[in-house]
Amino acid sequence: MKVIRAKTAGFCFGVDRAVKLTYDLLAEGRKVATLGPLIHNPQVVADLEDKGALTCADVADVPDGYEVIIRSHGVPREVYEKISTRGLAYHDATCPFVAKIHKLAAEAGKKGALLLVAGDANHPEVQGIVGHATGLVRVFADLGQLQDLLPELLQQKSIHVVAQTTFRIESWESCKAFLKKECTKAEIFDTICNATWARQQEAEDLSQKCDRMVVIGGHHSSNTQKLLQVAARHTTAINVETADELDPQWLAGAETVGVTAGASTPSSIIEEVLNSMSEEIRDDMSFAEMLEAS
Template sequence: MKVLLAKTAGFCFGVDRAVKLTYQLLAEGRKVATLGPLIHNPQVVADLAEKGALTCEDLDDVPDGYEVVIRSHGVPARVYEKINTRGLAFHDATCPFVSKIHKLAEEAGKNGALLLVAGDAKHPEVQGIVGHTTGPVLVFAGEEELAALRPKIAQHESITVVAQTTFQVQAWEKCKTALKKWCTNAQIFDTICNATWARQQEAEDLSQRCDHMIVIGGHHSSNTQKLLQVAARHTTAITVETADELDRTWLQGAETVGVTAGASTPSSIIEEVLNCMSE
């Protein structure tokens, strides 16, 4: 059996930056609390906890004396205000691609424009984006939801459109095409990050050359699920969080198996899965 590993598999720039920062702070003996799980990978989060990092869902849960790490997903503007009010030391690991969207959201608010966000309304990145505009905002998960919002969108003269950095590229292109047909006054910004574009494109190409595709990543990872959707368009595909979840009988009879991984998947877990496949 031939195994083809995607070159783009594993940590993206933003996640790698946040993880290295947090480990460095812990190595320096700092008391560290992350706002929410640092990344969508339980194994990394558990390792950070063993080294003393706290995971706090709310700033009110952060004990005095702890330094706050803002994860790569970013946070709403009100969180920064609350941090300053409490006088907490903090380290901002918001991905630069996400910070760019925050600025667009702020500008939309200042200009009284409707902010239209393509993404998962429950995802922390989208919640952070929404929390950076003072104006009206609508979130849609795909072309159908966008079409359903058309009457509300039509009520606005000024519209700013952005996408969650890990949104599915093909779905985004369809949404843009639809918007350009009936919403000519919209300013559309391509905010899907470079890593997502490259990762999804490679999954698209790889899945067309393989009997099966394995996507390694956290079950709560948005970009991992998007990779699965891309791969499943062309071949049978599954996700595994760790090597323990891989059922090797699934690989029987396959000549070529492709492997990719989400942006929150460490190289150690990728190696474990590859080793399991070769046993």
């Protein structure tokens, strides 16, 4: 069995930055509280909590004397106001790609344009984007929902369109093509981040070469689930959070297995999964040699 690891697997820049910041503050003995789970990876969140970090659902839940960490997903504008009212110190780990969308959201309102957001309305990143808008906003999850909005869109004088940074590329391209044909007044901003483009494209290519695809990452991680969807279009794919979830029987009969991971998956978990797979390899090459050869 040959194992091919995606080059883009693991932490993206924004997540790595937020995680490093939090660990560094804890190492300094600071009292820190994250607004929501820092990343969509239960193992990392549990480790941070073991080291003293608090996970708080709201600013009101943060104890006095704690420093607030805003995660890479970003937050609505009103959250900053709540932090200021409480007089709490805070560290803003909002991903720069997300912060750029916040600015676009605010600018759309100032120009009197409807803000159209491609994404999951229940995802914290999208909620943060909507929370920075100063005018009319509409969110759609796919082409079908966008088509349903067309009658309203045609009534607008100006429309600015952005996407959640982890939106599925294939869906985004379909939505852009629809808007360019049916709603020419829409000004489209390509806001899917570089890491998402690279990961999804590599998953697309790799899954076409493999009998199986293992996608490592949180079951509630948006970008991980999108990688799973991409891979599943071409081969049999599975999502695991840890090595314990990978059943050796699932690999039976596979000649080539591809491995990728979501943006919130630490390298330690990726290595654990790869090591567990090494036990299934039945040829003369060492696992390290096989990875190098792939």
